[in-house]
Amino acid sequence: xxxxxxxxxxxxxxxxxxxxxxxxxxxxxxxxxxxxxxxxxxxxxxxxxxxxxxxxxxxxxxxxxxxxxxxxxxxxxxxxxxxxxxxxxxxxxxxxxxxxxxxxxxxxxxxxxxxxxxxxxxxxxxxxxxxxxxxxxxxxxxxxxxxxxxxxxxxxxxxxxxxxxxxxxxxxxxxxxxxxxxxxxxxxxxxxxxxxxxxxxxxxxxxxxxxxxxxxxxxxxxxxxxxxxxxxxxxxxxxxxxxxxxxxxxxxxxxxxxxxxxxxxxxxxxxxxxxxxxxxxxxxxxxxxxxxxxxxxxxxxxxxxxxxxxxxxxxxxxxxxxxxxxxxxxxxxxxxxxxxx
Numbered sequence: 001x002x003x004x005x006x007x008x009x010x011x012x013x014x015x016x017x018x019x020x021x022x023x024x025x026x027x028x029x030x031x032x033x034x035x036x037x038x039x040x041x042x043x044x045x046x047x048x049x050x051x052x053x054x055x056x057x058x059x060x061x062x063x064x065x066x067x068x069x070x071x072x073x074x075x076x077x078x079x080x081x082x083x084x085x086x087x088x089x090x091x092x093x094x095x096x097x098x099x100x101x102x103x104x105x106x107x108x109x110x111x112x113x114x115x116x117x118x119x120x121x122x123x124x125x126x127x128x129x130x131x132x133x134x135x136x137x138x139x140x141x142x143x144x145x146x147x148x149x150x151x152x153x154x155x156x157x158x159x160x161x162x163x164x165x166x167x168x169x170x171x172x173x174x175x176x177x178x179x180x181x182x183x184x185x186x187x188x189x190x191x192x193x194x195x196x197x198x199x200x201x202x203x204x205x206x207x208x209x210x211x212x213x214x215x216x217x218x219x220x221x222x223x224x225x226x227x228x229x230x231x232x233x234x235x236x237x238x239x240x241x242x243x244x245x246x247x248x249x250x251x252x253x254x255x256x257x258x259x260x261x262x263x264x265x266x267x268x269x270x271x272x273x274x275x276x277x278x279x280x281x282x283x284x285x286x287x288x289x290x291x292x293x294x295x296x297x298x299x300x301x302x303x304x305x306x307x308x309x310x311x312x313x314x315x316x317x318x319x320x321x322x323x324x325x326x327x328x329x330x331x332x333x334x335x336x337x338x339x340x341x
Contacts, residue, residue: 035068059089070099082111101130163192218250231266238271256297299329
């Protein structure tokens with residue numbers, strides 16, 4: 001988390017000077033800029049300056065220093081970053097936790113586990129995400145121990161991390177969250193269960209398709225329902241197609257998922273037809289990212305019926321900028337086409 005856009009061009013010496021002597025804004029900008037030092041011969045100087053900046057009296061400087069130390073990726077910062085997990089500023093705490101996860105050094109594991117047990121809610125949330133980045137297997141126990149956290153956002157982060165580490169022991173604890181009082185927790189537990197191949201959260205995932213105030217949730221619901229992979233999951237996703245208020249990205253994603261699942265059999269012909277129509281209509285949408293997404297879905301879900309529309313798109317103005325993606329989609333469709341058809 002940064003307070004600034006991408007850093008302006010600045011010499012390392014100037015950044016080091018500003019970090020020592022500048023105004024608070026200049027110090028924060030310098031700390032941000034030093035994150036781009038890369039493998040410069042002066043990398044060690046930058047790291048030392050940023051570690052010192054973790055003790056700056058201004059929170060924005062400490063936060064930028066923590067973020068840059070994570071970007072540089074040097075283990076020399078682990079101890080200093082660990083101390084900042086208890087900083088009085090939320091952004092500093094979060095950036096320190098993110099940086100420790102990015103570094104992946106085992107020495108950062110115990111401080112993050114302690115933060116998950118006893119830290120402020122914001123750092124508990126980030127610790128739940130960062131622990132598996134350091135040691136997925138070891139993260140299981142502290143994550144499960146904290147699954148009853150009083151903050152719903154922390155519980156959601158724990159659920160998602162338990163799904164990501166792919167430890168089958170998590171199925172029981174996650175299933176218990178399907179009765180949680182917070183809808184987001186229920187959904188994230190269902191998503192994690194689907195990642196582990198467990199379908200008990202199917203109803204919560206289907207409900208996520210109906211969410212209109214958070215475009216990410218229907219998208220994630222489609223992803224998880226496709227993991228489950230039954231005809232009933234395809235039918236649930238097909239109901240998303242054609243809804244006027246639904247996120248168009250999720251609708252296109254759902255159409256591709258329906259067609260991929262249709263290959264397993266059992267998906268109603270009406271659902272298949274609706275999915276095909278959605279993807280073909282997507283090729284004509286005004287926004288290039290949506291057209292590109294439709295092409296991407298057709299690459300893995302399209303059949304011979306998609307060849308002519310894709311070829312037409314490639315030769316039109318609307319195909320500009322996605323020519324390579326169209327060519328790849330046509331190639332994949334051709335490779336899937338049965339011999340003699």
